[in-house]
Amino acid sequence: xxxxxxxxxxxxxxxxxxxxxxxxxxxxxxxxxxxxxxxxxxxxxxxxxxxxxxxxxxxxxxxxxxxxxxxxxxxxxxxxxxxxxxxxxxxxxxxxxxx
Numbered sequence: 001x002x003x004x005x006x007x008x009x010x011x012x013x014x015x016x017x018x019x020x021x022x023x024x025x026x027x028x029x030x031x032x033x034x035x036x037x038x039x040x041x042x043x044x045x046x047x048x049x050x051x052x053x054x055x056x057x058x059x060x061x062x063x064x065x066x067x068x069x070x071x072x073x074x075x076x077x078x079x080x081x082x083x084x085x086x087x088x089x090x091x092x093x094x095x096x097x098x099x
Contacts (some may be wrong), residue, residue, distance in 0.1 A: 001056070002056045002059065002094065003053070003090040003093070004053070004087060004088070004089050004090070006052050006086050006088055007043070007049050007051065008050045008052065008082050008085050009049055009083045010048050011081050012085070015047070015048075016034075018050070020080045021074060022074075025068075026038060026039065028070040031084075033061060035055075035061065036055035036056060037053065038053070040052055041053075048083075050051060052087070
């Protein structure tokens with residue numbers, strides 16, 4: 001399993017536009033083969049930060065995702081709205097539910 005975490009810092013003047021681009025992107029990602037979970041959430045203390053969480057079954061699933069038309073469309077739309085970003089990959093060999 002591969003977990004990807006990170007954040008985007010969104011220009012506050014473009015927040016509504018960013019959210020409009022994110023909604024169809026999330027729906028398309030969640031429908032992809034090998035996608036276990038994909039979500040965005042707003043930082044409670046800083047509304048310009050959108051946190052991301054992705055969980056994938058395999059590198060092949062990520063590769064297909066990265067090459068998808070909806071990824072290209074989203075990147076074209078979101079990049080002009082982003083003022084900062086960080087994305088980190090985590091290779092996970094096991095996980096268990098805490099609660």
